[in-house]
């Protein structure tokens with residue numbers, strides 16, 4: 287029987303980088319109304335300024351701010367009204383000192399003007415003369431050409447998860463379609479004679495497929511597509527047949543359970559049975575998640591996730607998300623926050639330890655409160671909102687210490 291050859295998290299990440307950097311996820315072009323939460327596959331570079339003209343943010347009179355300097359209630363400035371801007375139209379008039387032009391909110395500011403005085407601060411003396419009683423600073427109530435977006439600026443980066451506000455940016459540029467990454471295709475296989483699906487009878491000794499469903503949702507959250515979710519008995523041939531289907535239809539194959547070294551753990555041999563490099567990792571110095579397997583077959587990546595639900599989800603967060611976000615380079619969302627440890631916690635010697643925590647807000651500060659339990663208990667995760675990491679060389683984390691808390 288093969289035993290683990292345990293390596294560190296960083297070594298595993300390097301192996302992923304060395305072997306799967308060219309795992310190709312193609313692009314597709316979609317309408318901006320269908321691109322929410324998709325991953326941008328190109329940099330968006332503006333070919334215009336937004337706005338293309340200086341614009342008023344109020345209804346008022348565009349003036350030279352220097353004409354207002356020193357004026358007050360007792361010493362108003364008198365200005366000649368030289369015209370009016372029509373909404374949506376350009377204006378050729380060039381403002382000279384002593385002149386004002388009426389501009390509606392959003393209207394174009396005539397050349398020569400650098401500020402707009404609101405109509406409620408203006409005294410209209412007759413059709414062609416106004417008095418103003420307060421000084422303006424240059425730029426007051428003005429959005430300048432290019433203030434929002436400058437021509438040739440990279441305004442959205444490749445790899446970004448597209449938000450509703452990004453769709454607003456695309457619309458402002460007149461961009462109707464964008465290139466997004468096709469969703470990476472995942473195939474989820476839960477293994478074990480004891481694993482049953484939701485519609486099967488729960489008899490003693492059986493357990494419902496927790497991992498398949500939890501992984502399904504993690505993949506959706508990450509922006510992947512699920513090709514299939516199946517349960518396979520502990521049988522070498524059946525597992526090999528299913529993995530073969532997965533390799534022909536998907537980019538990333540997740541097999542949960544059977545990653546350890548028991549007599550019914552076939553994942554290792556199945557991974558080695560295909561054309562390719564076979565098993566690259568078997569055993570990682572982490573807790574939970576030690577019996578993790580990673581391999582390559584037919585140019586695809588196969589993860590053998592430990593069967594215990596907490597372990598399979600944590601290993602997904604550490605390595606599958608790393609592959610998708612950092613190596614394939616899609617969905618670079620940051621998913622962590624700073625928090626203060628609420629208790630002392632110690633590590634498992636020689637292992638990078640992932641400690642589940644809840645967040646508690648007190649006096650405007652976030653505290654990470656540890657939750658303890660075995661890695662076979664899914665409720666340990668459902669009552670936690672994330673985890674903190676104790677590095678293998680650290681003895682633990684101390685009450686009062688500031689830490690990064692990673693959301694699950």
Ligand SMILES: Nc1nc2c(c(=O)[nH]1)N[C@H]1C(S)=C(S)[C@@H](COP(=O)(O)OP(=O)(O)OC[C@H]3O[C@@H](n4cnc5c(N)ncnc54)[C@H](O)[C@@H]3O)O[C@H]1N2
Pocket residue numbers: 476477478480481493494495496497498542543544545546547548551574575576577591592593594595597661662
């Ligand atoms: N002799 C050793 N035994 C074990 C070691 C070890 O180092 N030496 N490591 C332990 C650790 S750590 C873990 S984690 C497990 C991982 O084992 P497997 O990946 O082979 O998983 P299974 O044995 O198939 O299952 C473990 C446990 O999880 C339950 N399970 C499996 N799949 C699901 C699922 N889809 N949904 C819900 N629960 C699932 C399964 O019933 C078992 O209870 O190995 C230890 N053993």
Ligand code: MOO
Pocket residue numbers: 572573574575576577592594596597661662
């Ligand atoms: O991955 Mo195991 O959960 O360390 O028990």
